[in-house]
Amino acid sequence: MSLLQCIGWRCGAMALAGAVLLTLAAIEVLSDEPEIALHIGEPYELMRQRSSAVIGPAIPGQVSFNIPKTDARLRFLDPEYGFVTPLASFFTIIYNKEKIISVRMSPQIEPLLLDDTLKVVLDLQDQLRNTGWTAIRLKDYPSFADTPQWRAQLRDVNKGGTSYWHAGNQYQVMLVVGRFKDKKRPTEERYLITLALATPWTNP
Structure with a gap:
C-alpha cells in the first residue's frame, strides 16, 4: 500500500x-475488577448478592460494618448521582439493622505520590460534577485543583485538604487528602485519600 x-x-x-x-x-x-455495587439505604443483603467482591453478611439488628475480602472498587449505583472509584484496600460498608447507611474508604491500594493523588481526586470530583453533585462550603473548603497553592498545602503535614459535595438533599461526599509516612518508602512524599459517602450530615 x-x-x-x-x-x-x-x-x-x-x-x-x-x-x-x-x-x-x-x-x-x-x-x-472486584467491586462493591450499592445504594445508600438499601438492604445489605442486596448489595452482597449484586457485588462481585466477596463481603461477609450483616449481623441482624446491629449497627456495625464489614470490609470486602479483597481489594475492590466502589460503584455507587444511584441512577442520577452514580460514580465509580479506583480499587481500594481500605473499604468499610457501615450498616444499621441490615440497611446500608454509609461508606468510608481510601480509593487506592497503596499510599500515592502527589501527582497520582491529584489524578484520583480530580477524576472523582469531575465525576461528581458531571452527575449533578454540587461542591459546598467553598469558602472554607474549596474543591481540590492542580495548582501550586494546592500542592504546597497538601505537602504541609499540618494542613492537607478537604472538600464536601452534596447531591441535592439525598447524599453527601467528603474527600480528604493528607500526607502519609510510608515506612516502605521513607524518603518519598506519599498521600492518603479518604472518601466518605452517606446521607447529608452537614449543611451546605
Whole structure:
C-alpha cells in the first residue's frame, strides 16, 4: 500500500478498528475488577448478592460494618448521582439493622505520590460534577485543583485538604487528602485519600 493510499479511508478504518478493540479490552479489564455495587439505604443483603467482591453478611439488628475480602472498587449505583472509584484496600460498608447507611474508604491500594493523588481526586470530583453533585462550603473548603497553592498545602503535614459535595438533599461526599509516612518508602512524599459517602450530615 502506498503512502497516499495509507492516508485514505482504508488506514482510517484500520485505525478506528484498532481503537475499538483497545477500548473493549480496557472495559473488559475494568469489569474483571472486584467491586462493591450499592445504594445508600438499601438492604445489605442486596448489595452482597449484586457485588462481585466477596463481603461477609450483616449481623441482624446491629449497627456495625464489614470490609470486602479483597481489594475492590466502589460503584455507587444511584441512577442520577452514580460514580465509580479506583480499587481500594481500605473499604468499610457501615450498616444499621441490615440497611446500608454509609461508606468510608481510601480509593487506592497503596499510599500515592502527589501527582497520582491529584489524578484520583480530580477524576472523582469531575465525576461528581458531571452527575449533578454540587461542591459546598467553598469558602472554607474549596474543591481540590492542580495548582501550586494546592500542592504546597497538601505537602504541609499540618494542613492537607478537604472538600464536601452534596447531591441535592439525598447524599453527601467528603474527600480528604493528607500526607502519609510510608515506612516502605521513607524518603518519598506519599498521600492518603479518604472518601466518605452517606446521607447529608452537614449543611451546605
